[in-house]
Amino acid sequence: MKKKGDVVIGCDNCNTRFNSIFCTLDTKEVLSLDKGKATTFYKKGQLIFNKNTTAHGLFIIYSGKVKVYQSADNGREQIVSMLTAGDVIGYRALLSNDRYSASAEVLVDSQICFIPKELFFNMLKTNTTLAITLLKLITSDLKKAELNVTSQAQRTVRERMAKALLELKETFGYELDNKTIDVALTREELSNLIGTATETTIRLLSTMKSENIIDFVGKKIKIVNIQKLTIDANAND
Numbered sequence: 001m002k003k004k005g006d007v008v009i010g011c012d013n014c015n016t017r018f019n020s021i022f023c024t025l026d027t028k029e030v031l032s033l034d035k036g037k038a039t040t041f042y043k044k045g046q047l048i049f050n051k052n053t054t055a056h057g058l059f060i061i062y063s064g065k066v067k068v069y070q071s072a073d074n075g076r077e078q079i080v081s082m083l084t085a086g087d088v089i090g091y092r093a094l095l096s097n098d099r100y101s102a103s104a105e106v107l108v109d110s111q112i113c114f115i116p117k118e119l120f121f122n123m124l125k126t127n128t129t130l131a132i133t134l135l136k137l138i139t140s141d142l143k144k145a146e147l148n149v150t151s152q153a154q155r156t157v158r159e160r161m162a163k164a165l166l167e168l169k170e171t172f173g174y175e176l177d178n179k180t181i182d183v184a185l186t187r188e189e190l191s192n193l194i195g196t197a198t199e200t201t202i203r204l205l206s207t208m209k210s211e212n213i214i215d216f217v218g219k220k221i222k223i224v225n226i227q228k229l230t231i232d233a234n235a236n237d
Contacts, residue, residue: 009062010034016062019086021137024129036119040112048089048104048112055093055100057116061085064110065172065183069192070102077192080145082171082183091134094120107183152195160194161204162232165214165221177222184219 011017011034012027025033039062042048048059051071066083080102083089093100094117106112124131151160165181172183185193191201205221208214213229215222223229 011037014062016060016085020060021088021130021133022060024133025123025127029123029127032119033115033123036116038114040114042106042110042112044106044108046106048106049100051101051103052099055090055098055117057114058091058094058120059089059104060113060115061087061089062111062113064112065107066104066110066112067107067189068102068104077189078195079189079193080148081141082168082193084171088137091137107185157194157196157200158204158208158232160196161190161201161208162229164190164194165223165229166226166233168221169223175220179224180217180220180222182220186219 011022011030017023017025017030022030022033042064048066049055061083063085066087066089067079068081068083068089069077069079071077089104089112090100092098124134151163155163168183168185169181172181174180175182187201187205188198190205191198194201205214205216209216211228213223213225213232215224
């Protein structure tokens with residue numbers, strides 16, 4: 001649903017495009033993308049797509065924040081990635097002509113662009129640079145997934161939390177104070193991100209606050225001592 005004040009920017013004037021896989025498109029391709037794409041406004045908590053549904057196109061975040069997660073039979077979530085403006089979503093299911101293996105949900109009010117399958121595949125066929133850029137994204141995501149498996153197996157919960165906070169800072173950046181991570185996550189979501197119980201997360205964050213490593217600004221986390229946080233994150237490196 002479109003809200004008052006929301007504006008859809010054409011692809012030719014979209015700064016987000018230059019932070020995405022579509023940054024190298026020529027003028028003709030940009031016009032084709034603009035004509036074929038659709039932009040949808042999502043309210044906080046809305047699903048972009050659900051696990052086991054069929055992929056009919058590619059999603060790209062124009063503005064906002066998104067979590068991609070898998071759900072266990074007991075309802076417990078495991079967050080597999082956190083995404084922001086310029087990031088693409090759902091490309092693996094689209095390329096493999098498969099159903100989504102995870103769900104995608106917006107963390108804040110967001111604008112998400114949808115590129116139909118036929119349009120995207122035609123671009124891949126005619127634009128070698130776009131195909132190579134997508135291949136690099138696939139290999140980068142695969143590397144991250146492999147490192148995450150290693151991290152879950154070899155790192156302590158404290159090390160995983162420190163690493164996750166640094167990664168959230170890299171993904172979403174800071175607020176104006178240059179210390180507060182610009183994303184609000186519940187304690188349950190943080191638990192789902194690092195793979196531990198919510199009670200453990202609450203205790204750990206409290207301990208890190210008492211040690212003046214972090215502080216709380218509502219649901220957001222302020223990094224007070226990034227040097228100590230980095231040491232904690234790299235303890236097993």
